Amino acid sequence: MADYFSEMGWRELADELNSLNGEKLPPPASKASVEALIDEKITQDGHQCPVCLKDFLTGDVVKIMPCKHKFHPECLLPWLSKTNSCPLCRYELPTDDEDYEAWKKEKKRAKERETDIENLHNSMFS
Template sequence: MELYFQEHGIDREGESQRAATRQSNLLRFASALATLHSAEGAEPQRMMEHVHALQADLIDTETEVSGTPPASKKVIANLPYINVKRNGSGQLPTCPICTDQFELQEQARQLPCGHIFHSDCIVPWLKQHCTCPMCRKELPTDDREYEEEKTRALQEEAASYMRSQMFS
């Protein structure tokens, strides 16, 4: 199984290191907040700067750790297979992940955005990310919280747009 992770560029040690970095940043952040709470005089200003720097580190670490969740297992299983054809200029397309040229009539997996990939290339990607590696169009996930947050963000964006149209 370890060979699989190596072949697909899955860095399992990097995950544990990022988690340790995140935990370290959280502890430093909590310590800085405790110190800030008990500080007097000009000290709070300097401590606030330190807290803001730690907060930025935490946000960066959290973004690296979380990213987008994997695509839905059902979506991955139901990706259509297509037979590769020559493009408009008579060339055979290449898989954007491995950069190997497809064979004529070779079966490829097509994402909803239209991009095509070798199945062995795109499936491991989608098991880690819910986006097309070319255009970043998102696919549905099995992560209910992530989907709810996306819906909430879209609703807020629509409401903001409506408010801006009402008062302009």
């Protein structure tokens, strides 16, 4: 009997895959940025972890991302060991991958150039 991927005509994604639709896959968050995440003790019930959907209980210690989203450490840390973004809003933490950081910087600059060109065009032809 054929496995699911063969049956559907798909192939599994390889771990060494470096791009998806022409974009680089993000590497894990840097150890320094993960260690810098703030721990907070929950003082009142009412919110839940967006990953496991369990309620935070009074006295639980949670990790707070720079985007202010809160997670159980056991939910967030495995995620950040695979990718550098918040599981909820995709806010990106720094990585230890110099190539990825350079690519991200170049992508940001390309977007700024597009905006600059559009502003120049609008100023000339408005």
